[in-house]
Amino acid sequence: MRKKLIGQSCRLFFSEDPVKIVRARGQYLYDENGTRYLDCISNVQHVGHCHPAVTKAAAAQMELLNTNSRFLHDNIVHYADRLSASLPDKLCVFYFVNSGSEANDLALRLARQYSQHEDVIVLEHAYHGHLTSLIDISPYKFRKLGGQKEWVHVAPLPDTYRGRYQEDHVDPAQGYADTVKDLIEEVHKKGRKISAFFAESLPSVGGQIILPSGYCQKVAECCQSLTPAKLYVHAAGGVFVADEVQTGFGRVGSHFWGFQLQGEDFCPDIVTMGKPMGNGHPLACVATTQEIAGAFTANGVEYFNTFGGNPVSCAIGLAVLDVLEEENLQGNAYKVGGYLKDLLRGLKAKHAIIGDVRGAGLFVGMELVTDRKERTPATEAAAELVRRLKNEQICISTDGPGENVVKFKPPMCFSAADAELVAEKIDHILTETSCPRQLNGMQTPGLGDNCCS
Template identity: 40%
Template sequence: MKKSTTHELLARRFQVMGQHSPVFYEQPLHLVRGEGVWLYDKQGRRYLDVYNNVPHVGHCHPHVVETLNKQASQLNIHSRYLNDNVVEYLERLTASFDDSLSMAMLTCTGSEANELALRMARHATNAQGVIVTDFAYHGNTESVAEIGTGFMPEAKRTKRVKAFAIPDSYRGLAGVKHEELAQAYAAQVRTAVDEFEDAGIKVAAILVCPDFANEGLLNVPAGFLEEAVAVVRKAGGLFIADEVQAGFGRTGKHMWAHQAYGVTPDIVTLGKPMGNGHPLAGVVARPDLVENFSKQAMYFNTFAGTPVSSAVGMAVLDVLANENLQQNAISIGDYVIKGLKRLQSKFELIGDVRGLGMFFALELVLDRKTKLPAIHQAKRLINIMREKGVLISTIGVTDSILKLRPPMPFNETHANLLLETLDASFEQLIEEGH
C-alpha cells in the first residue's frame, strides 16, 4: 500500500475520484482508525466525532465486529437460500414497528431503500406523482435523485415531483401567524395534489424524513404532518417515512421518529445506522404492499439480506438494548440541549437551538430579528471546531445550521468537551471579527 502525506493523498484522490468528490473541512482529515465516539488521524491525533450516525453504536464496536467476523468465517450467501439469521433479524426488526408494518425487504443502501419504496408505492397506486419538501435529499439513484430538490439537477427537470416549503416553525411563512403555520404548510401539499391533477398525474406518495433532518432538524408545526398525509391519502397516495437519519432510537423517546406523530406510515425506509458501517438498509411496509409488489415485480438483491448482514443488524439491536442507548439519547440529549441554550444566551449568533434525542441543530443568524443566515460564520466555525479536535458539520438551505449528530454512546464527558469547544470556537470567531 502506498503511503502518502495528507496533501499527496488528496492529490491522488483528485486523480482517481475527480476534483468535485466532496471532502469535509478546509484541511481534509486523513483518518486511519475509529473507536467509540473517537476518530484518529494519521498523526495519531484523536477527534471527538459529533457528526457520524453511521457508526450508530460507536466506531468499531467490539460486539458488532466480533459478530461480523464470526458469521463471515462460517457462511455468507444470498437470500435465495434459507438461513435463520435473515428471518430472525427481520422478525426482531419489524417487532419494533406498528403491527400494520410487519414485512420487510432488505437492500444495501438507503438510496436503494428509497428507490424500492417509490417503486412499491407507484405499483400499489398505479400513479406517478411524489410530493417532497423543497429542500429534500433521499439518495442518489436516478428516481431518488428526481425527488432530491435540495441538491439534484434531476429534480429540476421532472414533471412527476412536486415540492412544498419546508415546515419550519422558526422561520415560518410571511404573513402567517405561528398558530396557523400547520394549516398553511398543509395547504401547500393540497396545492401540489391539485397541480398534479391539473396535469393529469395521480399522486403516488408523500415522502419525508420525520425529523426533517436535511432541512435543518426542524421543529415541525404541530398537526402539519398528520394533515399533509391525510390530504395525500384522500388523493389515493401513500405515506413513506425516510428513517435513514432518525431511526434506531436516535430520537430517544421513540425507536422511530415517525412514532412521535399521530399517523403511521405505509412504508418506512431504513439505512445508514442499520449496520453500524456495514452496508445494510431496507424497507418495512404493510404486508399487502410487499406481497402485491413482489408478486408482479420480483425483487432480488445479491448482497442484501445475507447471513452476515443480518447478523450485523442483530448485533446493532443487541448493543442498543444491552447498553440502554435509547435512554442515553434522552438523558444526554437533554443535558446537551441545556448546555447549547446557555451558549445561545451568551452568543447572539445562535438564533435557534433544536434537538431530538441525540441529534442537535444550532441555527446561526446575523440578526435575531431579521434571521439573516450567518453562512460564512457557520462555515468558519466548523473548521475552527475541527482545528480544536471536535467534528461537526452544517445543514439547511443556506448551510448556516450547525449539525451535531454523534454516535449513540456519547456521554456526559463527551458532551462537556463538545460544549467547551463550541464556547471557545464562538469566542475565536468573534475575535477574528466575524
C-alpha cells in the same frame, strides 16, 4: 493518489486540509499522528465506532456462511422479526437492501406499483439519495442539476424557525399540511395523480428540522372536518413514505423511530431505513404493509437484491440491535441529547449569533444568524466555526439551505462530558470572535459574517 484515482465529485471533509483517520473507537477518531478527534457527525457508526460486539458477530458469520436470500436462513427472518417488534403492527413486511438510496428507490417502486400513479410530493430542500430516481425527488440535488421533473411536486419545508409558518403561528402543523393539500389540488387539476408523499421524519439536509407535531397525520390522513377527504395523500391514492435513513434506531431519544414523534395516531405506509442499521456495514431496509407488498408481488416479477439480507448483513444488524438495548443507547440519546440542547440554549442566551437550537435526542441543530430579527443565515460564520472546532479536535459540520445549521448527529454513545466539551469550545470560539460592541448585553455575531452590522 486520492486526487488522481477517485472521482473528484467524491468530496473530502475539510477539503483544504483533509484529515486522515486511521482508527476509531466509540465517539473518537484518531488520525495518523495519534491525535484524537471528538466525532459529532458519524450517525452511521451508530453504536460507536468499531464496537467489538458488532465486529465479533460479523466475523463469526463471515466464517460460517455468507450467501444470498434465495436460500432459507434464520438471520434474515429473525432480523425482520426484531425490526417488526419496533414498528406499528401494520408495517410487517420487509425488504433488505444495501443502502438508504436503494431503500428509497424501492419505496418509490412499491408506491407506484401499489397506487398505479406516478407523481411524488417531496419537501423543499429534501435529499433522498444519490440514484437517478432519487435525485429526481431531491430538490437539494435537482435544483443544481437537471431541474424539476413534471411528476415531482415540492411542498414547503415545515420549518417553524425559517419557513412560512413560524413559532408564532397558531397551528403550523395545519398550515403546512394545507400547503400539501393545495399542491395535491393543483396536481389533480393537471390531470396527474400522486403515488407518494416522501419525507424524512426529521429533515436533515434541510437543516435539522423538527416537523410540527401532527403535521404527518394531517398530510397522510383525511382530515374530514376541515377539507374533503379526497384531497389528502391517502385519499388521493398515494402512500406516505417516512424516510428514516438518518433518524431511526433510537436517535431521537424519546422514541425508536423519528416518525413516532408525531404521536401514536400516525403510522406511515412505508418506512425506509439505512445509515445506522449496520454500524457502517452496507445494510438498509424497506418496511411496508401487507397490502403494498401484495401489490408488488402481484406484478409477477421477482425482486432480487444480490447482497440484500445476506446472513452477514443480518447478523450485523442483529448485533447492532442487541448493543442498542444492552447499552440503553436510546436512553443515552434522550439524556445526553437533552443536556446538549440545554447547553446550547445556554449559549444562545449569551451569543446573539445563535438564532435557534432545536433537536430530538442526538439529532440537534444550532442555527447561526447574522441578526435574529431577519434570521439571515450566518453562512460564513458557521463555516468558520466548523474550521475552528476542527482545530480543537472536534469533527462537526453544517446543513440547511443556508449552510448555517451546525449539526450534531454523533455516535449514540456520545457522553455528557462530550456535550460539555463541545459546548465549551463553541462558547470559547464565539466569545473570542464576537465583536467588542455588545447589544443588549449579548455577544454580537462575529466569525466574519457582517460583524456588528
